[in-house]
Structures are given as structure tokens and as C-alpha cells.
Amino acid sequence: MGVQDPTVVDDTPRVTAPGGMPSGPVPAPVSPGGGGLTGRGPLTIIEGSRRHWALRALGVVAVVAVLLLASQAQAFRVGQFTNVFIIAIAIVGLNLVTGHTGLLSIGHSAFFGLGAYTTGVLVARYDAAPMTTIPVAVVLSFVLGLLVGLPSLRIKGLYLALVTLTVGVSFPEIIRRAEELTGGAAGLVVRSASLAPPAWTGLGRAQRGIWMFWVSAAVLLLVMWLSRNLVRSRFGLGMRSTRDHEIAAAASGVRVARTKILAFGVSGAITGLAGSLFTMYIGALSPDGSFTLLKSIELVTGLVLGGIATQLGPVVGAVAVVFLPQLTGAFSTGPLSGVVFGVVLIAIVFVMPEGIVGRIGLWVRRRVAVVPADRPGLAADTTAAPPPAPPPHSNTHNRWEDQ
Amino acid sequence: MKRFLRVVSAAALPALVLGACGSGSGTDTGSTEAGSTGGAASAAASVVNADNCADPEGVKAPITGTLKVGWSAPTSGPLADAVGNVIEGMRARFAVENAKGGIGGVRLEVVVKDDAFNPERAKTNVGELIQKEGVHVLETFGSGQVDAIADDQNDACVPLLFAQASVPAYRDIAKFPWTTEYLPSADVEMGVVVEGLKKKYPNGAKIALAANQTESGQGIANGLKKAIEGTNFTIAAEAPLTDPRTAASSLKSSGAEILVNAGVTTDCLALTQAIGRVGWKPDTVIQPSNCADGATLYAPAGDAADGQQILRWLKDPANAAFADDAAVKEYLQQSAANGADSPTNSYTVNGWAIADLMVDDFTRAAKLEGGLSRLTIMQAARTQDYQPPMFIDGISFTMSPTQAYGVLAFQPFTWKAADKAFAVGGDVIDISSQYDK
Amino acid sequence: MDLFLERLISGLTNGSIYALLALALVVVFRGTGTLNFAQGELALFTTFVAWWLTTQSLPIWFAIAAALGVGFIMGALIERLLIRPVAKRNDMAVLIVALGLFTGLNSLAGLLWGSETKIMPSPFPNGESDFISIGGARLYGDALGVWGALIGLMGLMTLLFRFTKVGLHMRAVADNATSATLAGVRTSRILAIGWGLSGAIGALAGVLVTPLAPQQLSLTTMFSIFIAASAAALFGGLDSLVGAVVGGLVIGVLEAMLTGYVSVIGGSLQQTSALLIIVVILFAKPTGLFGTTKLVRV
Structure with a gap:
């Protein structure tokens, strides 16, 4: 439990903004190790301390445990989880450009589809090994992303969303046209024989389900780690400042044009990667089945439900968009499930406009705060330093929160 | 004379054998012993x-x-x-x-x-x-x-x-x-369509093709193209069904006698109304077999739908012909x-x-x-x-x-606008002989 | 020549429908600053209501009037109950509410009235012989009716915005909501009226388009029309009514001409090519052809 430092007396009135977060001046200092769940202010954890490493290790163990547990489920559930991972990867990509750079994109289904068809065409028509097609899909999606990013220099806001809409709508039409290569409206089927796990894994064709599960999980973790590092890097800072106030960013020396175009490129590349894995998972591609505007809507819905500009939001959002229709379909049949889905979607947005992870993040940050070791206010002796003030939070803030 | 008879019998023998094969499965209607x-x-x-099964x-x-x-x-x-x-x-x-x-x-x-x-x-x-x-x-x-x-x-x-x-x-x-x-199969259906057309147009004719851009539409269009190979039917014009009105205008200018609708159920009525509005009445209009519902897909078009032909394999309980x-x-x-x-x-x-x-x-x-x-x-x-x-x-x-086509025969029906019902338009056309190898 | 005229007429008719729905989108944008993603499905729902009334042996004009009324009420209710609480918090939240409505309304229509295609009677004469000949092409009664409706609506909207108090209030709220409130405008009521108005316009677009649409009245009728209408609204500038109409007509005619004359594009790239042209024009005028460029102090 904490001991109050007698030299600092807090007698300023506290104002509680809606949401219950104290705003304004620094509350009564409590030493780290105290407070937290007992309600005297958040539990602070210094980055790099033993406590922090313990927390991280716990996290890793939890993730591995969950994955191992999931892989033991029945085969169709494992397939469902694989689908969730793939959608999550796609949403991580979308998050980069829409969440962190502030450019709404409702055409990401085109990147997803480009990645998917690249792998599909290479495997079905040119007998490539599936895993070797991934770099090709990523590069092509990156290039398309750069191209889509170009209009963002001149066109902004909802008008830019229209450009992305155009990309999203035109993709299935172009696929249908390029019949020779893509099979046209009839779709492209990659037979499971071509999708068998590579020889070095020792798995047979029948185990391709579990193979894709682990590949997708690994890629998801990799992509999340990359995204986290990108957002925290200098480039990421540029992205976020472009989102928050473009002119101020430009005035501060951020190369706004380059940032926007590259953001689209990287975002497209990641979503294209998801598409590539999707082909390996499902083996059957149809332009009107999975790559229409409805897929873009699914991705955006997942992003917002999970929490825009959060790290874990894409995963939660992917779980929601894959399992929610399943759940509503289990309770009610036919068109009623569509109504229930719409109602649930609206309800979630009403209750948690910052997304599920956003809301959980608020709750967590009230209890636990991870701070860098060189934060002002913390003495070298970590046992008697006052805690940092929680950042003022306002629920009427119109911008997307960053974690 | 003897040589002639030998040639004739040599030719007749394979024909008989093939004929016997062909009539083997297509016309049996009873259940097998x-x-x-x-x-x-x-x-x-x-x-x-069960050899390749995961769980034999x-x-x-x-x-x-x-x-x-x-x-x-x-x-x-x-x-x-x-x-x-x-x-x-x-x-x-x-x-x-x-x-x-x-x-x-x-x-x-x-x-x-x-x-x-x-x-x-x-x-x-x-x-x-x-x-x-x-x-x-x-x-x-x-x-x-x-x-x-x-x-x-x-x-x-x-x-x-x-x-x-x-x-x-x-x-x-x-x-x-x-x-x-x-x-x-679209190939089978178009094969039967062409067989029927051959009877009506022994000297061939021009066909205008309205094709839906989805997979089923393209399947029918390709089936038609395959079926007319080697016949004296030609495709005079082809138009996409994305906008039926534009398609109708384009196809009308081709002057074809036959219009084939390579579409899905949502196209049947739209195309009929569109050709009515541009004032074009082709001699023969062929609708795809899935445009089967008379009340919603033919009756609302009035006279424009009169004489349109469709192939069916099912009895229609709503039709007086089967009452x-x-x-x-x-x-x-x-x-x-x-x-x-x-x-x-x-x-x-x-x-x-x-x-x-x-x-x-x-x-x-x-x-x-x-x-x-x-x-x-x-x-x-x-x-x-x-x-x-x-x-x-x-x-x-x-x-x-050796074959997995299922339905290999159809009966043509014609829509009579005055009666608002389909009437039998011919005998059952069976092409199973072409598929039984 | 008659082929060209036929295509032009067809393009203008389709374009008028896009223009009507685009008008609805612009009205909402001027009030709330957001694109109503559920506009198409709301129009679809009210059209189903109109259809249902005609099956109850009520005359078509009554059914249309009722649909307009239902559209107005539903639009206002949606704004008041679903949009207003969320608009304060988050731009994206409004988008998701609209997406939820998009799915929900479509499924609700399917639940209440079934998903089979329905035939919608037209309020205008559209029999085989109800046409006038123009240079060899036929102009049918219902196409003429749609154009007339569009012109009529444009006239009404101009009157509304320029000569009525409500219109003045709406323009004030669109320009600067805070100042308008300070000047005594009942902002909340105006916002609800704006959405109600757009719901009614959408209903009108719906009942006029379904007799003409290839699939008549089905659950998928309004989706592609909505996409074209959004493009039209954006192309013309989201805050410009004239722009919406021009945008709609341009897209309609472009689609018809491209499909007809550029065979390499044909029907399969119809939507793509029209949208691409819009994008190119946006490059030249980033806020739409008639949109106002906002000057912001930094």
C-alpha cells in the first residue's frame, strides 16, 4: 500500500469528466506498487523493470497457451480461427492507413483480392509453390497501394474515400474481364493437392488445415509486431501527426506527401499478404464471392468494432466479424439474423464508440500504466517516486485515440 | 450389287451398335433391377x-x-x-x-x-x-x-x-x-436449344446473344457458341446484360432472327421489357431454363413475351397442361x-x-x-x-x-401471352446419345 | 442516330435516378456533415412499404405519398435516436451506425416481405405504346415522368431553401451550427427535418426507379444505385444540390455511352469506367465540380 508523501499536498478541486477519469491537476501521489486495483491511482510499471519483463513474459505465455488450445479444437473450428487470423492481418493493414494516418479507405478489398489472385494464379496456372508466391503478392499489393496513395495528395476526406471505393468496386470487374488469367466470373480454383504443406514440414496434404493455422498465426504476430514498431518509429510519428493536423505536420517538417503514399503502400502490402494466405486457406476464389465492396465494409466494420488505431483492435475486430454473423445465425434463422446483426452492430457502437479494445484500454489504463524509465517525476529510486498524471481524457474528443 | 450390299452392311453395323448404346440409358424410365x-x-x-478416404x-x-x-x-x-x-x-x-x-x-x-x-x-x-x-x-x-x-x-x-x-x-x-x-449443364441445354432451332431453321439463321456477366450467364453463352459450331447458325451480335435497355438497342440493330438470353432469373423479365420498349420482336426468343416462373417473369411483360420459348424438365403444377x-x-x-x-x-x-x-x-x-x-x-x-x-x-x-450430366433431355414450352400460361412447344428432345460414350 | 438517342434517353433516365438519390445524400451532408451509407437501403425499405400498399389494393399515388411520409418519419427518427447521440463522439461511429442500418434495413425488408423479386407498378404510363418518337428513338412515359419528377423536385428544393424560413434555418445550420444556435435556430429540429427530408427524397427515388430497374423490386436493387449516387454527390461536390443533379446525369449518360460505344469496355467495366472518370475529374477539382472549397484558418 502507498504512503502519502507529506510534502506534497493536493488540495486542488478535482473535476471528473464523463467517463470517470480525473482530469486537471496531479492527484495525490502514490508510490508505484500501490494504488492500481485498490483505486488510489494507476499501478505504474517502469519500462525495463523486472515487473515489466514479468508482464511481458506472462503475455507471451498467454498467447502461446491460447494458440495451443485453439489448435486442439475440431478441424472446422481450426479453419475458422485461421480465417480470423487472416482477416485480422488484413485489418492490421487497414488500421495503418485509416487508423494511424487518418485516410479512410473503403476499397481495401482490392488489395486483399490482388494478393489472393496473385497467389491463386501463380499456383494454379504456373505451378508455383504456395509459400513462394507470398513475396510476389506483397510486392504487387505494395505497388497498387502506392498508386492508390497518389490521389491522396490532392484529394481529401470523403472524396478520397470515393477514390478508394472506385478501386474496391473496379477490382471484381477487372478480374471478371481478365478471364484468360483469372478464370473470370467462374472463379479460380486451386486444388488442395497444390496447397499441401511444404515437404520440409513433414506434414501431408490432409494436415494443410493445421499448417495454415500456424502459418497464419505466425504471420499475424509478425505483422502486429511490425505494425507496432512502425507506428512508434519516426515514420509512424509522421503518420500520426499527418492524421491529427496535416498543416502543422507539414510545418514541422514531416514529408506529408511521402508519408501518405508510403502509408498506403505498406497498408496495401499487409492486406495483400492476408489475401495470399486466404487463397491457401480456402482454395476457391470468386470475384463476386469474397472480393467485393462488402468485404471492404467487413474490414472497416472490424476495425471500428475492435478499436481504431489500437494494437489489438484488429484481432478483436476480426473475431467479431467472423463470429458475429455465425452467432446471430445460430440464434435466429434467415433474414432475422441480418436484422439482429445490424442491431448488435449499432448497440456496440453506442456503448463503445472507441471500439472494444479502446474501451478495455481505458479501463486498463486507469489501473495500470507502463512508463518509460526516464519519465520526469520519477526518481532514480523507484520505490518513492510520485506517479505520473494520467493523461486527461475527454469522451467528446472527435479524433481517434491512439494507444 | 454384292459390293454395294457389303458397303451398306458395313456402314449399317456400326450405326446399329451406336444406336443400341445410345438408347441404352437415355430413355429408360423405370428403376433398375x-x-x-x-x-x-x-x-x-x-x-x-474408400481407398483415398481419411476414414475408410x-x-x-x-x-x-x-x-x-x-x-x-x-x-x-x-x-x-x-x-x-x-x-x-x-x-x-x-x-x-x-x-x-x-x-x-x-x-x-x-x-x-x-x-x-x-x-x-x-x-x-x-x-x-x-x-x-x-x-x-x-x-x-x-x-x-x-x-x-x-x-x-x-x-x-x-x-x-x-x-x-x-x-x-x-x-x-x-x-x-x-x-x-x-x-x-449449360452445354447440354444449349445443345438441345440448337437441336430445336435446326428443326425450325433448316438453313441456319443469325443469333443475337444477350449475356449476363456472371458465371452462369457466361456458361450459357459459351455453351451456345460450342453448340453452333459446325452448324449454319452464326452469332450476329453479342451484348452484356448489365443494362438491358442498352443491350436491347444494340442487339436490335443486328437484325437477327433469334434472340438468346444467356442470363439468370433477374434478366428474363428485364430483357423482355427492354426489347418491347425498343420495338423489336425477333422471330424466336430463347429464355434460359431457370426463367421458369410464368407469373412473375413473363406475365408482366404482356405481349412482348408472347411466343418466347423455354426448356423444361419438370412438370409444372401451376400449368393447366399438367392438371x-x-x-x-x-x-x-x-x-x-x-x-x-x-x-x-x-x-x-x-x-x-x-x-x-x-x-x-x-x-x-x-x-x-x-x-x-x-x-x-x-x-x-x-x-x-x-x-x-x-x-x-x-x-x-x-x-x-462414364458421364455425370444428369438431365440430358428437355421439352420446349412456349409462352402464350393471351392465356398467361405456357403451352407445350414440341416433343421431348433427348441428346443423351451425344454424351454416352 | 436513333441508337444514339436511345442510349442518351436511357442514360438520362438512369442518371435522373442517381441524381434523386444524390440529392438526398447532399441534404444529409449539409446538415450533419456525414455521408449516409444507409440511404439506399432506407429508400428500398420505403419502396417496399409502397409496394405492399399497392398489393392492398390502394391506388399507386396514395402508396407513393405514404412512402414519402414513412421515409420522412424514418429519416427523422434515425437522426434523432441513432445518429445524434453518436455524432458527438466520433466520425467513424456514425459510419458504423450507418453500416448497421444498411444491413439491418435490408434484412428487415427481407424478413417482412420476403426476398423474392416483386413487380412494382409505375405511377406513369409505361405500357408498350405509351411513348413519343424523337428522331427514331422512343421516349416512354415513365422516363419522361422520372425527368419531370427530378425537375419538379429541384424546383421545390430551390423554393424551400431560398424562400422559406425552414430553408433559411437549414442553410444556417449547414454553414455554422454554433452560430445558428446562438441566433435562435432550433438546431436539433432542423437536423431532424434535414434527415427526414432526405428520407422522403430517397423514397421518391426508390418508387420511381423500381419499375424501371432490371430486377424490379428486390433486395439488391438499390446497392449499385447507391454507389453511383454517392459518386454523383461527391463528383458534384457534397454540399451542392446542383452538383448532385449534374453529377447524377453525367454518370448515367457516361455509363450508357461507354457501354454502347466502347465495346472493349463493354458492360463488364461499366461501373469502373464511370467511376474512374469521376476520379480523374476529382483530381482537377478535389472538392467536386460545384463544391465549395473551405478556407480554414490554421
């Missing part, structure tokens, strides 16, 4: 066996208690009503069979999972149906869905029977021994009594007919060596030659170890 089933079944056994014992295990048919279907969304009717028809037919004691005491049950016409959900649904629900037979609706599940269901050796699709790839028995499709048919009367009474809300709807009739075909399969499978099991069901399906009572007389559903 146990003896011929045995012979055909052994041929099927060479194609369908499960495949051969006798089915007792309940036989489950599992659907992955779009029960939500724009196709919900149509699919709902098909399933009602199937459930009604199974109810009738269950009342008679089922298949040797085994009850028939239908399980449905919604996939919202989404291939990913279809794949998950089928996995769940096989692994959790333990279904013995699968059914699905839509080519995208069949694409998504074909590999999985073939690996698991669970029969997918009478899939509501018509993708050419799955007619390949060697690659997909456990998959059969119900809808007629006295004993099978139709029995169907109407039994389906309504067993929960079918709209017995005259063509989708309900399809569902009933498919269930009928399944019951025929199951019954014959039970008599095969090993009793009723997934393996024998598939073997029976591969050797089917049966005319469901609701199929037009002379048309049966045939599958053999």
Missing part, C-alpha cells in the same frame, strides 16, 4: 471407393437410426425465399418417406446451416456439418460454394449429391468422385400436407424432385453389398437412371461411371 444394379455398381465401385471404416459403416442430409445454403439474403422453398420441398418428400417407414427403418432428416452465399462460411459450415453434426450427405446452393467445399468433402468422402450448381469441372468423375450436380397428371395431383396433395407453403413454386418442385432422387439412391444403396453407407450411397448415385414422377415423361436423371 437388382441384377443390372450389381453390374453397374461394380463399375461404379472402380470409380468410387467410417465411409463403409452402416447407417442406422437417422440419415442426415446437411445443407449449407443462403437462408438469409436475396436468395432466402428460393432456397427456403427448395428445402421445404425436400423436407416434405422426406416426411412422406418417413411415414412409410423410411429407408428400411432409417429416418431421413434435413439439417440446414446458413452461409449467406459466402464461400468462406460454406467451407466452415461443411466442416461443422461433417465433424460435429455427422451428416451423411451434403447439399449446397451456388457454384462458389461448391468450389469452396469440393476438396474438403471429397477428402472426407462425404457425398455431395445434387448440388444446386452446374460447374463443368465437377462433372469430372475421376477427380471428384464424391460430387454430383443437379442443374443441367390431370396423376403424379402432379399426388405431389400437390402430399407436399401441402407435409409443410410446403407454396407447392406450385418451381423451387419447391425442384426440392421435392431432388429428394425423390435421393430416396431412389438410398433405396438402391441399401440393397448393395454392405448395406446403406456413405460408400454405397455414392455408388448408387453414380449408377442412377431414374425418372422422378415430377419429371416430364421421357426425361430422366442419369448418371453412369
Whole structure:
């Protein structure tokens, strides 16, 4: 439990903004190790301390445990989880450009589809090994992303969303046209024989389900780690400042044009990667089945439900968009499930406009705060330093929160 | 003279042999005997066996208690009503069979999972149906869905029977021994169309083709192009059906005598109204077989739809021409009594007919060596030659170890605007001889 | 020549429908600053209501009037109950509410009235012989009716915005909501009226388009029309009514001409090519052809 430092007396009135977060001046200092769940202010954890490493290790163990547990489920559930991972990867990509750079994109289904068809065409028509097609899909999606990013220099806001809409709508039409290569409206089927796990894994064709599960999980973790590092890097800072106030960013020396175009490129590349894995998972591609505007809507819905500009939001959002229709379909049949889905979607947005992870993040940050070791206010002796003030939070803030 | 006779007999012999082969399966309307089933079944056994199955014992295990048919279907969304009717028809037919004691005491049950016409959900649904629900037979609706599940269901050796699709790839028995499709192949349908056209236009004619850009539309368009190869019919103009009015204007200027609608149910009425509005009345208008509903797809167009031709394989309970048919009367009474809300709807009739075909399969499978099991069901399906009572007389559903086309004959019907009904437009045209090798 | 005229007429008719729905989108944008993603499905729902009334043997004009009323009420209710609480918090949240409505309304229509295609009677004469000949092409009664409706609506809207108090208030709220409130405008009521108005316009677009649409009245009728209408609204500038109309007509005519004359594009790239041209024009004028460029102090 904490001991109050007698030299600092807090007698300023506290104002509680809606949401219950104290705003304004620094509350009564409590030493780290105290407070937290007992309600005297958040539990602070210094980055790099033993406590922090313990927390991280716990996290890793939890993730591995969950994955191992999931892989033991029945085969169709494992397939469902694989689908969730793939959608999550796609949403991580979308998050980069829409969440962190502030450019709404409702055409990401085109990147997803480009990645998917690249792998599909290479495997079905040119007998490539599936895993070797991934770099090709990523590069092509990156290039398309750069191209889509170009209009963002001149066109902004909802008008830019229209450009992305155009990309999203035109993709299935172009696929249908390029019949020779893509099979046209009839779709492209990659037979499971071509999708068998590579020889070095020792798995047979029948185990391709579990193979894709682990590949997708690994890629998801990799992509999340990359995204986290990108957002925290200098480039990421540029992205976020472009989102928050473009002119101020430009005035501060951020190369706004380059940032926007590259953001689209990287975002497209990641979503294209998801598409590539999707082909390996499902083996059957149809332009009107999975790559229409409805897929873009699914991705955006997942992003917002999970929490825009959060790290874990894409995963939660992917779980929601894959399992929610399943759940509503289990309770009610036919068109009623569509109504229930719409109602649930609206309800979630009403209750948690910052997304599920956003809301959980608020709750967590009230209890636990991870701070860098060189934060002002913390003495070298970590046992008697006052805690940092929680950042003022306002629920009427119109911008997307960053974690 | 002697030499002449020798030449004639030399020519006659192969013709006779071919003729005998051709008439073998296409025109049989009765169910096969146990003896011929045995012979055909052994041929099927060479194609369908449990060797490559993940679980060979499960495949051969006798089915007792309940036989489950599992659907992955779009029960939500724009196709919900149509699919709902098909399933009602199937459930009604199974109810009738269950009342008679089922298949040797085994009850028939239908399980449905919604996939919202989404291939990913279809794949998950089928996995769940096989692994959790333990279904013995699968059914699905839509080519995208069949694409998504074909590999999985073939690996698991669970029969997918009478899939509501018509993708050419799955007619390949060697690659997909456990998959059969119900809808007629576009190639077959167009083949029959061209046979009919040859009678009406012995010297050939120009064809205007209105093609839907989806897979079914393209399938019909390509089927037509294949069928007219080597004939004196030509395609004078082709237009996409994305905007029927623009298509009608473009096709009118070609001056063709025949208009073929390579489209889906949503195109039939639109195209008819469009050609009416541009003032074009081609000599012959061919509608695709899935544009079967007269009340919603032909009547509203008034005179513009008069004389349009369609091919059918099912009896239409709503049509006066079939009012006295004993099978139709029995169907109407039994389906309504067993929960079918709209017995005259063509989708309900399809569902009933498919269930009928399944019951025929199951019954014959039970008599095969090993009793009723997934393996024998598939073997029976591969050797089917049966005319469901609701199929037009002379048309049966045939599958053999060498061909998997199912419906190989149609009867043309013509729409009479004054009567607001279809009238018989000719005899049954059977081209099964072209497919029986 | 008559082929060209036929295509032009067809393009203008389709374009008028896009223009009507685009008008509805612009009205909402001027009030709330957001694109109503559910506009198409709301129009679809009210059209189903109109259809249902005609099956109850009520005359078509009554059914249309009723649909307009239902559209107005539903639009206002949606704004008041679903949009206003969320608009304060988050731009994206409004988008998701609209997406939820998009799915929900479509499914609700399917639930209440079934998903089979329905035939919608037209309020205008559209029989085989109800046409006038123009240079060899036929101009049918219902096409003329749609154009008339569009012109009539444009006239009404101009009157509303320029000569009525409500219109003045709406323009004030669109310009600067805070100042308007300070000046005594009942902002909340105006916002609800704005959405109600757009709901009614959408209903009108719906009942006029369904007799002409290839699939008549089905659950998928309004989706592609909505996409074209959004493009039209954006192309013309989201805050410009004239722009919406021009945008709609341009897209309609472009689609018809491209499909007819550029065969390499044909029908399969119809939507793509029209949208691409819009994008190119946006490059030249980033806020739409008639949109106002906002000057912001930084």
C-alpha cells in the first residue's frame, strides 16, 4: 500500500469528466506498487523493470497457451480461427492507413483480392509453390497501394474515400474481364493437392488445415509486431501527426506527401499478404464471392468494432466479424439474423464508440500504466517516486485515440 | 450389287451398335433391377471407393437410426425465399418417406446451416456439418460454394449429391468422385436449344446473344457458341446484360432472327421489357431454363413475351397442361400436407424432385453389398437412371461411371401471352446419345 | 442516330435516378456533415412499404405519398435516436451506425416481405405504346415522368431553401451550427427535418426507379444505385444540390455511352469506367465540380 508523501499536498478541486477519469491537476501521489486495483491511482510499471519483463513474459505465455488450445479444437473450428487470423492481418493493414494516418479507405478489398489472385494464379496456372508466391503478392499489393496513395495528395476526406471505393468496386470487374488469367466470373480454383504443406514440414496434404493455422498465426504476430514498431518509429510519428493536423505536420517538417503514399503502400502490402494466405486457406476464389465492396465494409466494420488505431483492435475486430454473423445465425434463422446483426452492430457502437479494445484500454489504463524509465517525476529510486498524471481524457474528443 | 450390299452392311453395323448404346440409358424410365444394379455398381465401385478416404471404416459403416442430409445454403439474403422453398420441398418428400417407414427403418432428416452465399462460411459450415453434426450427405446452393467445399468433402468422402450448381469441372468423375450436380449443364441445354432451332431453321439463321456477366450467364453463352459450331447458325451480335435497355438497342440493330438470353432469373423479365420498349420482336426468343416462373417473369411483360420459348424438365403444377397428371395431383396433395407453403413454386418442385432422387439412391444403396453407407450411397448415385414422377415423361436423371450430366433431355414450352400460361412447344428432345460414350 | 438517342434517353433516365438519390445524400451532408451509407437501403425499405400498399389494393399515388411520409418519419427518427447521440463522439461511429442500418434495413425488408423479386407498378404510363418518337428513338412515359419528377423536385428544393424560413434555418445550420444556435435556430429540429427530408427524397427515388430497374423490386436493387449516387454527390461536390443533379446525369449518360460505344469496355467495366472518370475529374477539382472549397484558418 502507498504512503502519502507529506510534502506534497493536493488540495486542488478535482473535476471528473464523463467517463470517470480525473482530469486537471496531479492527484495525490502514490508510490508505484500501490494504488492500481485498490483505486488510489494507476499501478505504474517502469519500462525495463523486472515487473515489466514479468508482464511481458506472462503475455507471451498467454498467447502461446491460447494458440495451443485453439489448435486442439475440431478441424472446422481450426479453419475458422485461421480465417480470423487472416482477416485480422488484413485489418492490421487497414488500421495503418485509416487508423494511424487518418485516410479512410473503403476499397481495401482490392488489395486483399490482388494478393489472393496473385497467389491463386501463380499456383494454379504456373505451378508455383504456395509459400513462394507470398513475396510476389506483397510486392504487387505494395505497388497498387502506392498508386492508390497518389490521389491522396490532392484529394481529401470523403472524396478520397470515393477514390478508394472506385478501386474496391473496379477490382471484381477487372478480374471478371481478365478471364484468360483469372478464370473470370467462374472463379479460380486451386486444388488442395497444390496447397499441401511444404515437404520440409513433414506434414501431408490432409494436415494443410493445421499448417495454415500456424502459418497464419505466425504471420499475424509478425505483422502486429511490425505494425507496432512502425507506428512508434519516426515514420509512424509522421503518420500520426499527418492524421491529427496535416498543416502543422507539414510545418514541422514531416514529408506529408511521402508519408501518405508510403502509408498506403505498406497498408496495401499487409492486406495483400492476408489475401495470399486466404487463397491457401480456402482454395476457391470468386470475384463476386469474397472480393467485393462488402468485404471492404467487413474490414472497416472490424476495425471500428475492435478499436481504431489500437494494437489489438484488429484481432478483436476480426473475431467479431467472423463470429458475429455465425452467432446471430445460430440464434435466429434467415433474414432475422441480418436484422439482429445490424442491431448488435449499432448497440456496440453506442456503448463503445472507441471500439472494444479502446474501451478495455481505458479501463486498463486507469489501473495500470507502463512508463518509460526516464519519465520526469520519477526518481532514480523507484520505490518513492510520485506517479505520473494520467493523461486527461475527454469522451467528446472527435479524433481517434491512439494507444 | 454384292459390293454395294457389303458397303451398306458395313456402314449399317456400326450405326446399329451406336444406336443400341445410345438408347441404352437415355430413355429408360423405370428403376433398375437388382441384377443390372450389381453390374453397374461394380463399375461404379472402380470409380468410387474408400481407398483415398481419411476414414475408410467410417465411409463403409452402416447407417442406422437417422440419415442426415446437411445443407449449407443462403437462408438469409436475396436468395432466402428460393432456397427456403427448395428445402421445404425436400423436407416434405422426406416426411412422406418417413411415414412409410423410411429407408428400411432409417429416418431421413434435413439439417440446414446458413452461409449467406459466402464461400468462406460454406467451407466452415461443411466442416461443422461433417465433424460435429455427422451428416451423411451434403447439399449446397451456388457454384462458389461448391468450389469452396469440393476438396474438403471429397477428402472426407462425404457425398455431395445434387448440388444446386452446374460447374463443368465437377462433372469430372475421376477427380471428384464424391460430387454430383443437379442443374443441367449449360452445354447440354444449349445443345438441345440448337437441336430445336435446326428443326425450325433448316438453313441456319443469325443469333443475337444477350449475356449476363456472371458465371452462369457466361456458361450459357459459351455453351451456345460450342453448340453452333459446325452448324449454319452464326452469332450476329453479342451484348452484356448489365443494362438491358442498352443491350436491347444494340442487339436490335443486328437484325437477327433469334434472340438468346444467356442470363439468370433477374434478366428474363428485364430483357423482355427492354426489347418491347425498343420495338423489336425477333422471330424466336430463347429464355434460359431457370426463367421458369410464368407469373412473375413473363406475365408482366404482356405481349412482348408472347411466343418466347423455354426448356423444361419438370412438370409444372401451376400449368393447366399438367392438371390431370396423376403424379402432379399426388405431389400437390402430399407436399401441402407435409409443410410446403407454396407447392406450385418451381423451387419447391425442384426440392421435392431432388429428394425423390435421393430416396431412389438410398433405396438402391441399401440393397448393395454392405448395406446403406456413405460408400454405397455414392455408388448408387453414380449408377442412377431414374425418372422422378415430377419429371416430364421421357426425361430422366442419369448418371453412369462414364458421364455425370444428369438431365440430358428437355421439352420446349412456349409462352402464350393471351392465356398467361405456357403451352407445350414440341416433343421431348433427348441428346443423351451425344454424351454416352 | 436513333441508337444514339436511345442510349442518351436511357442514360438520362438512369442518371435522373442517381441524381434523386444524390440529392438526398447532399441534404444529409449539409446538415450533419456525414455521408449516409444507409440511404439506399432506407429508400428500398420505403419502396417496399409502397409496394405492399399497392398489393392492398390502394391506388399507386396514395402508396407513393405514404412512402414519402414513412421515409420522412424514418429519416427523422434515425437522426434523432441513432445518429445524434453518436455524432458527438466520433466520425467513424456514425459510419458504423450507418453500416448497421444498411444491413439491418435490408434484412428487415427481407424478413417482412420476403426476398423474392416483386413487380412494382409505375405511377406513369409505361405500357408498350405509351411513348413519343424523337428522331427514331422512343421516349416512354415513365422516363419522361422520372425527368419531370427530378425537375419538379429541384424546383421545390430551390423554393424551400431560398424562400422559406425552414430553408433559411437549414442553410444556417449547414454553414455554422454554433452560430445558428446562438441566433435562435432550433438546431436539433432542423437536423431532424434535414434527415427526414432526405428520407422522403430517397423514397421518391426508390418508387420511381423500381419499375424501371432490371430486377424490379428486390433486395439488391438499390446497392449499385447507391454507389453511383454517392459518386454523383461527391463528383458534384457534397454540399451542392446542383452538383448532385449534374453529377447524377453525367454518370448515367457516361455509363450508357461507354457501354454502347466502347465495346472493349463493354458492360463488364461499366461501373469502373464511370467511376474512374469521376476520379480523374476529382483530381482537377478535389472538392467536386460545384463544391465549395473551405478556407480554414490554421
